[in-house]
Amino acid sequence: MLDDLALFVCIVENGSLNAAAAKLDMPAATLTRRLQKLEQALGCRLLHRSARRLIPTGEGWQYFERCRPLLASLQQATASLDAELNRPAGTVRVLAPITLAGIMYRDAWASFLARYPEIQLELRLANEREDLLTQGADLALRVGELDDPLFGQRLLGWGHTTLVASPDYLARHPVLRAPNDLSGHTLLMAEPLTSWRLQHESSGERMTIQPDGPVRLRVNDMQLAIEMAVAGQGILYCPLRAAEAALADDRLRNPLPGWRGISLPVYALWPPQRTLPARVRVLLDHLLAYSAGSERLI
Known part of the structure; x- marks a missing residue:
């Protein structure tokens, strides 16, 4: 009518x-x-x-x-x-893990804001998975497999993980030969990586370690955990990207040669809807291009 x-x-x-x-x-x-x-x-x-x-x-x-x-x-x-x-204008609210947003995508936010001056970003950073609908968010970044097929999603890339420890710590403690040897070492735990998932580089064997040794430090700030590892306080499981500078200048090393952390998928997730507003769509496209156009997540 x-x-x-x-x-x-x-x-x-x-x-x-x-x-x-x-x-x-x-x-x-x-x-x-x-x-x-x-x-x-x-x-x-x-x-x-x-x-x-x-x-x-x-x-x-x-x-x-x-x-x-x-x-x-x-x-x-x-x-x-x-x-x-x-029209790409207005506010975009994003949920993301602290390390992912602050280290792996740090440059992406700056380049996005420079490209779209009429868009305002609201980044809510937390390691816990918060609900998009409850928080009124337009987009969320998630590490690991997703379990809600109703939400829109795109794979951004892969975040690799690694074990690290300082040369000083390794010199003062027994040599690790297998993942199970971690139980005899002092560990540092950075949330949300509380399960240490490792893969043998030659055989492809996978192991998941739930650290039960003495956890010297448990923290929800990855950068602080890395600094503690550099200071020789224990062995840490962390994103490779977060530790690459310390690995490059030998402040950190892989304490378990032959084993590496597995790769975790990184997704962009949004509430179920037919059409994304332009302000959200251009951010999603920007993150996809950022992830595909470099090795920042590797």
Whole structure:
């Protein structure tokens, strides 16, 4: 009925069926049929028909005067929504783990803000998986496999993990030959990596270690955990990207040669909806390009 109402308003504003049909690019016969359908639905005649003009009845004038501002308001709201959906502007709220956002995607936020000056980013960083709908977020970054197929998702890349320890720590403690030897060592645990998942480089054998040795430090800040590892306080399981600088200058080493941490998928996730607003879509595209165009996650 809403479309037919818009046709009726157009007829009254243009004064005749032919003029309205021309403006709407619609056959006059179709317009007449739609008008008759509207009158039947309302149970009253809206227009007096003459050879030259269509003049609203009393009920038609009332209907026209009440409905025209409603249609104008609806058209304005539709135009505003269309602009919001299709123009990259406004606020984008993102949930992400602390290390992933602060280390692996640090440069991505800066380049995105520089490229889209009309977009404001709200980054809520936490290692716990917060609910997108409860937090009113537009996008979330997740590490590990996803378990909710109803949400939209795209694989951004892979985050590799590793064991690290300082040369000083390794010199003072027994040599590790297998993952099970970790139980005899002092460990540092950085949340959310509380399960240490390792793979043998030659055989492909996989092991998951739930550290049960003395955990010297448990912290939800990866950078602090790495600094403690560099200071010789224990063995740490962490993202390779977060430790690469200390590995490159030999402040940290892999304490278990032949074994490496497994690769974890990194996803972008968004609430179920048909179309992403432009402000969210361009951020997703930017993160995809950032991940694909470099080895930052490796």
